[in-house]
Amino acid sequence: MAEQAVDEGRRRFLTVTTAVVGAGGAAAAAVPFLASLLPSERAQAAGAPVTVDVSRLEAGGILREQWRGRPVWIVRRTPEQLAALEGLNSRLRDPNSDVTDQQPAYARNLHRSIKPEFLVLVGICTHLGCSPLFEPEIRPQPFASDWKGGFFCPCHGSTFDMAGRVFAGVPAPANLAVPPYRFDDEQRITIGLDPEQGAA
């Protein structure tokens, strides 16, 4: 009996010791990881602007980036996708972006962008924060028989067009957000800076 009590005590001691060593090990492992980040990576983690080369983005494609811990998408729209935008206005909740303030002033237009070809969006559904799926093809979809390309949120079925504008009659209350961004030149977009250079 006494022997068993000793064993129990020893086991508890070992468990506590292991837990403490484990926590210490995790802390020790975290420091080299943070220290290993380059200065630019540390700044980026803290919310610094992010510059993206869009020359590799094909028409109809999407680039997925991170800015301030949030997903940001850059989409290069085709002429067909752009042409379809105007005909959708009557089916949208806020086609002219004047109900909710979801974009900088320079993106408050039909395309919700600086250049019609390039769309920049925060990839978070305005309903409850899921990440919508990119569905760029103009063709009937299970969720919309007259689909002109856009984004579909699988969580509760919200749909957004190729400008991130929300359709009427879905749970999402607002268009997808456009973050501040600017073109540095023809090939590079910086997310987190306005065209006038000021930091967001």
Ligand code: FES
């Ligand atoms: S979170 Fe997207 S529809 Fe609910």
